[in-house]
Amino acid sequence: MTITAEKIYKALEQVMDPEIPVLNVLDLGMITSVKVGDGDAVLIKMIPTFSACPAVELIRQNIRTTVEKELGASVTVEIDKEAHWHSNRMGPAAKEKLKNFGIAPPQVYNGEAYSEILMHTACPHCNSKNTYLRSPFGSTLCRAIHYCRECGHVFEHFKPLE
Amino acid sequence: MTRNEAISQMLTAMADDALIQGHRNSEWTGLGPIMEEDIAFSSMAQDKIGHAWALYRILHENLGGTEPDRFAFLRGEKDYRCCHLVEMPNGEYDFSLVRHFLFDHAEAVRWEHLQQSTFEPLALTARKLKGEIKYHTLHANAWITQLCRAGEESYARMQSALNVCFPLALGIFEPSPEAETLLVNEKIYAGEATLKEQWLDRTYNILSVAGLNLPSEGSVTPAYGGRKGYHTEYLQPLLDEMGYVFRLDPEAVW
Numbered sequence: 001m002t003i004t005a006e007k008i009y010k011a012l013e014q015v016m017d018p019e020i021p022v023l024n025v026l027d028l029g030m031i032t033s034v035k036v037g038d039g040d041a042v043l044i045k046m047i048p049t050f051s052a053c054p055a056v057e058l059i060r061q062n063i064r065t066t067v068e069k070e071l072g073a074s075v076t077v078e079i080d081k082e083a084h085w086h087s088n089r090m091g092p093a094a095k096e097k098l099k100n101f102g103i104a105p106p107q108v109y110n111g112e113a114y115s116e117i118l119m120h121t122a123c124p125h126c127n128s129k130n131t132y133l134r135s136p137f138g139s140t141l142c143r144a145i146h147y148c149r150e151c152g153h154v155f156e157h158f159k160p161l162e
Numbered sequence: 163m164t165r166n167e168a169i170s171q172m173l174t175a176m177a178d179d180a181l182i183q184g185h186r187n188s189e190w191t192g193l194g195p196i197m198e199e200d201i202a203f204s205s206m207a208q209d210k211i212g213h214a215w216a217l218y219r220i221l222h223e224n225l226g227g228t229e230p231d232r233f234a235f236l237r238g239e240k241d242y243r244c245c246h247l248v249e250m251p252n253g254e255y256d257f258s259l260v261r262h263f264l265f266d267h268a269e270a271v272r273w274e275h276l277q278q279s280t281f282e283p284l285a286l287t288a289r290k291l292k293g294e295i296k297y298h299t300l301h302a303n304a305w306i307t308q309l310c311r312a313g314e315e316s317y318a319r320m321q322s323a324l325n326v327c328f329p330l331a332l333g334i335f336e337p338s339p340e341a342e343t344l345l346v347n348e349k350i351y352a353g354e355a356t357l358k359e360q361w362l363d364r365t366y367n368i369l370s371v372a373g374l375n376l377p378s379e380g381s382v383t384p385a386y387g388g389r390k391g392y393h394t395e396y397l398q399p400l401l402d403e404m405g406y407v408f409r410l411d412p413e414a415v416w
Contacts, residue, residue, distance in 0.1 A: 051290055052212020081283075084290040118300075135198040136297040137205035145198060162293040
């Protein structure tokens with residue numbers, strides 16, 4: 001079997017984020033490059049969402065074992081130091097999955113102050129924007145806590161990050 | 163002093179500040195006055211220790227320094243370069259909040275500048291970290307503003323915490339003339355005096371909305387010494403506790 005970038009990407013679809021199990025590493029925009037080198041050795045470069053993300057090593061290991069199992073190749077996973085993660089790397093389909101999971105997706109930022117875009121984050125349960133930020137920190141580093149005045153839910157939000 | 167020695171000196175100070183402040187933040191875990199604050203200080207602890215780790219890694223990988231865990235946990239007290247502000251015990255919540263406000267705005271100013279650093283590994287790290295720190299300053303600003311409007315006692319406590327923290331916070335910008343001249347000439351960073359001026363402007367804008375009075379710089383004695391290895395009595399006990407598990411078996415693989 002010839003190993004191609006397409007096949008690697010296909011295998012990566014199976015590697016889910018341990019903290020948000022509905023999103024895979026491609027949905028999150030964590031993969032920056034894949035390369036097939038001599039003797040079908042695969043090199044995958046990835047970036048963590050937040051620099052102190054405690055799940056990085058686990059994700060790295062999951063990427064390696066999944067791609068090795070799917071393609072029977074030897075796989076190296078490196079942290080890409082040239083790139084850094086920002087929330088605009090997450091595509092519309094991924095944001096939809098996140099919302100259906102009950103977490104408000106990150107707004108697209110265009111350099112504006114976070115405090116303003118965080119003020120009226122749409123509630124993932126009732127879509128109301130009559131909400132407020134309760135705390136910029138939540139159960140994981142990438143989440144904030146909001147309250148919906150409309151339906152009374154406390155909800156989590158995947159924070160925008162530049 | 164060579165260019166790399168000067169960079170190492172600056173990075174060690176920045177990393178030690180983040181590590182010790184991170185440890186202090188983590189001491190609020192389980193003790194925060196409300197659940198959201200417990201989570202906030204725990205999250206900020208995680209961020210700070212991650213930022214310290216990123217800097218220790220640059221020291222290790224680009225500047226020939228010791229492996230990050232050993233460097234973080236096995237040095238003697240005199241070899242740490244943190245400022246006195248971060249060493250102080252958490253005290254009451256007013257002190258912890260005002261320290262967090264002053265410290266994180268200083269970090270925000272510093273990291274914004276470092277995006278333009280000619281030392282590439284630092285510029286790349288800066289681009290990542292400055293976005294994360296925005297959430298720290300957002301948190302600090304919200305509480306400073308709210309607590310100053312929460313009645314007489316609350317206001318008085320915030321002002322008093324600010325009076326205590328301000329001279330300590332000036333210690334963040336303790337000058338190191340030899341290294342700084344070299345680093346400024348090489349466009350690696352802007353120098354402590356420049357960063358301090360911007361920090362004063364930025365914090366003043368928030369404090370004045372909150373109705374708090376920033377003491378004048380000339381009226382206080384800055385808490386210098388940390389950058390030269392002279393520390394408060396609070397650092398050694400913190401280091402003893404922080405490194406306790408690591409020192410049990412430094413070769414252990416986790």
